[in-house]
Amino acid sequence: MRARQKTWNRSELLVVFRLYCRTPFGRLHHRNPEIIELARLIGRTPSAVSMKACNCASLDPQLKARNISALGNVSKADSTLWEDFMFDSESIAHDAEAEYSALTGKEAEDYTPEFGGILSVGGDPASPDIPRISDVLSESTEKDALVKVRRVQSFFRTSVLISYDYRCALTGLSIPELLNASHIIPWSVDEKRRADPRNGICLNALHDRAFDRGLISFDENLRVVVSSQIKSTEVCAIHRDQLLRLAGKPLHLPDRFQPEDDALEYHRNNIFRP
Known part of the structure; x- marks a missing residue:
């Protein structure tokens, strides 16, 4: 009898979605070292992680227009996460980075203070209405x-x-x-x-x-x-x-x-x- 597949939970979907957003489409394959490492961290196979990431691509309207299709069944949870991100990207981005941090013990990389209009540590001297x-x-x-x-x-x-x-x-x-x-x-x-x-x-x-x-x-x-x-x-x-x-x-x-x-x-x- 074929073993029942383990259901993907929200935390796993968040870190895979994060991977999708920061990985060139051509590198969403099971040989990618980042996919291999993430698979190890969440107890999945690299193939399963790469397929799930490609499912994210199949939900992207711009990639749909190029006939990019899912490599596996797109679940209701996959669709819900994508819809949540389209509605409130800030919350999903934060949750995805938080889950990644919990898995790896590492905090967000690539922090840069150049964003205009941000509630920043030092404020923006060119925008005095923006508070610290x-x-x-x-x-x-x-x-x-x-x-x-x-x-x-x-x-x-x-x-x-x-x-x-x-x-x-x-x-x-x-x-x-x-x-x-x-x-x-x-x-x-x-x-x-x-x-x-x-x-x-x-x-x-x-x-x-x-x-x-x-x-x-x-x-x-x-x-x-x-x-x-x-x-x-x-x-x-x-x-x-x-x-x-x-x-x-x-x-x-x-x-x-x-x-x-x-x-x-x-x-x-x-x-x-x-």
Whole structure:
């Protein structure tokens, strides 16, 4: 008699979903060392983990359009987790990072403070209305809040950069130290979309700053529009080559987690300075 398969629990699904979001699609196979290690940690086979990760891909509308199908049966729990992430990415991202931390004893990696509009440790001097964590939370809750911020930031940053293959969506620059995961709708505006990779674009540090400050945006055809403030200032070589000449340049889209139209529309209408 064939042994009954062990049911996947929520904790296992969360860490596999985390793996899916931070692994290039072509590496979701049982020979990937990260999949082998995760399988060992949760007591599954590498093949089972890779199949479950590929099931996540089959739930992604953009990959569905490319006829990416599941390698196994997509369970109700798989679908529910995906739907939960689409509804409240911040909570799922935090829970996934927390489960990974509990398994490995390691905390979130890739923490970077560059996110505009964030309730950050030091605040953003360019945005005086953004408070410091220490100004609004007691000492006992400040640590927990900081851990959550780091987990969510790590999830978002890695998911976005992996989706764009660690290349700037405008220039193709592929030096990780010079790349940022730019929020389209700012961190402070929509809590539930803070960790949603579809609310992000991989940009180099200069263009990330310009996008964050509303000096560039993207039109309905995903081409760069440049603010009149840039056009009216004194021109130097960098200004001309890296900003003015961006106008009309197409955004290079990732294979998955492509920017959502409504997020880009929000940026055009509320962040961009025409």
